[in-house]
Amino acid sequence: MFRSIRAAVITALCIAFSASFDPATAQDRRVPSSPAELRMSYAPIVQRVQPAVVNVYAAKVVQNRNPLLDDPIFRRFFGVPGQQPEQMQRSLGSGVIVDASGLVVTNVHVIEGADQVKVSLADKREFEAEILLKDPRTDLAVLRLKDTKEKFPTLDFTNSDELLVGDVVLAIGNPFGVGQTVTHGIISALARTQVGITDYQFFIQTDAAINPGNSGGALVDMSGKLAGINTAIYSRSGGSQGIGFAIPANMVRVVVASAKGGGKAVKRPWLGAKLQAVTPEIAESLGLRSPTGALVASVVSSSPAAKAGLKSSDLIIGIDGQTVDDPNAFDYRFATRPLGGTAQIDVQRGGKQVKLTVALETAPDTGRNELVVTARSPFQGAKVSSITPAVADELHLDADTEGVVITDLGGDSAAANVGFQKGDIILAVNNQKISKTGDLEKAASERPRVWRITLVRGGQQINVTLGG
Structure with a gap:
């Protein structure tokens, strides 16, 4: 009995040993056959993309106010100096040229309050820039280079809705002011909605190293197209910890289109309904398998939502064939739809699915009287x-x-x-x-x-x- 077991073990080990040296398996691992295979590189993409990524310098004059001036006793006995000392405050970020005429997109927080904005190209030339449009709701701003008639290199937009988790991406910007820098990583997550940065909570998350100064820079895919604008990092130290966030290209496209059209504000579709997140308790009461979707809390009379037939307690689960996980996801999807057309909204009502057609029009703004x-x-x-x-x-x-x-x-x-x-x-x-x-x-x-x-x-x- 002992001999038979021993023989079986020896036989099994021999089979495993021979399998490990199977020629078919060995062919999967081989020595590079040419110098070209040793030079696999992102360099061709970087060379094509880098000229369109710029550095943005913003400066504003601030008064260096003495806190003692706020003390009424000090002011009474010593008076108030007529001239307060001034100080130049500077900020640094990045940007992307998106139109050959010299339109640059960056973050609002990079140029907020600036008295002067300058843009430095990859070839070290500097141009003064004017602010065409600021959209605080997305933290995106569009600049125009002054006093130039040349054609500049640009980045085309990719369809950010087609990106997948695991796709390789490159981040290009000017971290810490050291100069244009390229880092690489993958898309770690899509549709991040609990970030708390802008009104439209819908971000691409990446582990490509992003640091202070990268804000407004490019996140590009492997075709060299703009996948997003880097805007924030999650960090305990102030440096990159592998969690960076970018505004998707489809939202950037909307803001740039508004700037090209001469608008001072971005015009977006208006639904006319208040939405709320689905909690586990609400999901249980509605008989849902999971707490997803956007629940309609109320509908404004005569709004596009009302005209489409949307009702309170309807559950929005999709728009134009794309799944809606929460109200933030719906807000983003709806805001990126072009004005003048319609959107198909998938609604769950009383256990049945209903399709509604909503007109894409702006909210009435008469009577603002600012x-x-x-x-x-x-x-x-x-x-x-x-x-x-x-x-x-x-x-x-x-x-x-x-x-x-x-x-x-x-x-x-x-x-x-x-x-x-x-x-x-x-x-x-x-x-x-x-x-x-x-x-x-x-x-x-x-x-x-x-x-x-x-x-x-x-x-x-x-x-x-x-x-x-």
């Missing part, structure tokens, strides 16, 4: 607007919200110093109801001893009392 409050008051320097459907869509407010909303604040305005924030809704001032911007302008021109202000911030009503 103004900047100039009267000496807590509101001085604030830019305010009546709440139109377009404003409500931009600031994620309910369309039937009452009051006047703050849409912008001067950097050193009285309103900013008091603590007002963009998106604050002013309901009343000293017991006077504020329904339109003229109401707030009138209330701000009065000079009471005490300001009693009722506002809404983050859905919460707040009562504030300030000295006159």
Whole structure:
């Protein structure tokens, strides 16, 4: 018995040993047969792409204010100097030439507040640039090179909806100001929606090394086309830890098209419905296998959603054949659709699937009546607007919200110093109801001893009392 087992083991080992030297297996691993096989490289892609990637330098003048000037006792006894010292503040980022006439796309946060913007090409030439369009909702800005009539090298857009996790990509930019740098990696994830960077939460995640200074630079695929604009990193140290995020090319294309059309703001389709995420509890109540989709909480009357037949409690699960996992994914997909056409929305209603056709049109924006409050008051320097459907869509407010909303604040305005924030809704001032911007302008021109202000911030009503 022992001999037979031993023989069987020896026989098995011989078979395994001979299999390991199977000529067919050995053919999979071989010595390179030519110098060309030793020179496999991304260099041809980089050489084609690099000339279209630029460095962006932004500068602004800021007052180097002494904090003692805010002390009333100091001001009383020592006065206020007539001339405050100024300091030049600089920021550095990257950009991509997307039109041969000299249009450059970069991040808003790279050029925010800049008094002067310069663009340095790969061949070291520098040009001054003007800001054509800023879109804070996507953190994208479009610049135009000044005083030039030559044709510049450009990058074409890829269809970012066709990218797959695992695709090889290259990141090109100017990290830490060391000069144009190329890193490579793969697409780690698609449709990242819980990043908290912009209004449209839908990012390409990559492990290609991205560092400060890469913002606004190119993420390119293996065909040398623009897959996205690098915009942020997840880092505990400030350097690359293998988690970088890029704005997909299909969103970049929309912003660039608006700039080419001469617009100062990006026009996007308006659905006219408030959407909410599907929680596990909601999924269970609806009989869903998993908590995915975008649940319709409410529909604005006479909106494209209402005209298409969308109803409260409908569950949106797809748009134009693409799956919708959550409201952020739907917002991105819908925002990248071209105006003037229609979109097919897949809805689950009462256990059945329904297809709806939604018109792609902009939100009504009549009656905005924007103004900047100039009267000496807590509101001085604030830019305010009546709440139109377009404003409500931009600031994620309910369309039937009452009051006047703050849409912008001067950097050193009285309103900013008091603590007002963009998106604050002013309901009343000293017991006077504020329904339109003229109401707030009138209330701000009065000079009471005490300001009693009722506002809404983050859905919460707040009562504030300030000295006159």
